[in-house]
Amino acid sequence: MRFIAVINREAGGVRRTGVRRLEEMAEETLGHQLVGLESARGRVFPSAVTAALAQRPDGLIAIGGDGTARTVAGYAITAGVPVTFAPAGTMNLLPRRLWGEREIEEVLAAIAAGEFCLDALPVAMIEGEPFFVAAAFGLVPAFGRIREHHRLARSWRRRLGALLQGLALGRRVFRPNVMFRSESRRTMRTPALIVTVGDADQLYPWRGVDAGIGGFECVSLRLEGWMDVLQLAGKTLLRRDWRDDERIESFSARRIVVSGRGRRLWMMVDGEPLWRDPPVRLRFSSSPMQVMASTDSPLAKARHSVNESEGS
Known part of the structure; x- marks a missing residue:
């Protein structure tokens, strides 16, 4: 061959x-x-x-x-x-x-x-572009952009600038600026939304979870501060019952529409930070x-x- x-x-x-x-x-x-x-x-x-x-x-x-x-x-x-x-x-x-x-x-x-x-x-699609693992909105892409700036920085000054940019975010990232709806959900607001292609536990490979075929798992996070971030990060990493936390809402969908308050909607798609004009539509390709x-x-x-x- x-x-x-x-x-x-x-x-x-x-x-x-x-x-x-x-x-x-x-x-x-x-x-x-x-x-x-x-x-x-x-x-x-x-x-x-x-x-x-x-x-x-x-x-x-x-x-x-x-x-x-x-x-x-x-x-x-x-x-x-x-x-x-x-x-x-x-x-x-x-x-x-x-x-x-x-x-x-x-x-x-x-x-x-x-x-x-x-x-x-x-193949899952987001505004006509394919993705295979997950799309995240709100808090996650905010930090993803900083991570990408830090990863690509060629000098310590640029790396320091990326870290200072993260500290400058303050509490703005906890505002419910992400709006979404699906075939089974009316429009809702959240500071962070993660849409995975199949089971969300696939984001933790050591659990050996199969991704599944043909549906999204959508995870909405209600976060009020940095303590919530640290607590939920530890819980999702270490425990399989993380969905039982009252700050987490998990549901399944075949189609979902996401928008925000600004002219640009930043997102993290399969680990890559990017933006599109809202609203953005997520679905499965035939x-x-x-x-x-x-x-x-x-x-x-x-x-x-x-x-x-x-x-x-």
Whole structure:
């Protein structure tokens, strides 16, 4: 088979491992099956992806994290080329969904040996753009923007500036500036809303929860101060019964509309901070994305569970 690999130089794991080391790993592991290898960052990265897809390989291997996966997916769906994601980001939620706990070397070795299957990955859409893990509004993207500024800072002055920007937020982030509604909910306000593709516990990979297929779990948080943030952060990390907290409202939806009070609605989509003009609409696409995944992946297990429940 003919594979092309694209590396996102700005992904967290790529920066830690080194681009050259990852290029050597791909070349050594895939051998003659690797017919193209590109690495790029920033605005150049989408051009590298489209150039790779234009060569019509049998599969595209994207090396990066969840933000990388979202960028690549938008082009791969249109091109109809099977794609997979090797874990080189921060949380790697989507790569883990396709490959479990395998590291980059193991993912590349499995592809080289043909130890994978083609599967259909459900695609969620936000204003016509795909995402696969979660979209967050309000408090979370406020801190996500600061984290991104700190991560990309090239000097200690810029890193210090990002931290000071976070301290300057004060209590503004606890105002209920996010408005949302779904097919089962009237319009409500909250300081923080998280919409996950499937079970929200997938955000904590060590719990081994399958993401599920075909629905959103929406989590609205009622936060009044920093103490609430610290308490809920600890509770969601350590306990499975976090949904029982009175400051949390969890519900399922197939479609949801989110807006805010400003002209721009900031959000964190698959780990990437961005903004859109409100309101924004979240739904599921009728066309899944063709992916390369291990036969024992969490995606395959989730699909098997769904098929079993439908059969019974």
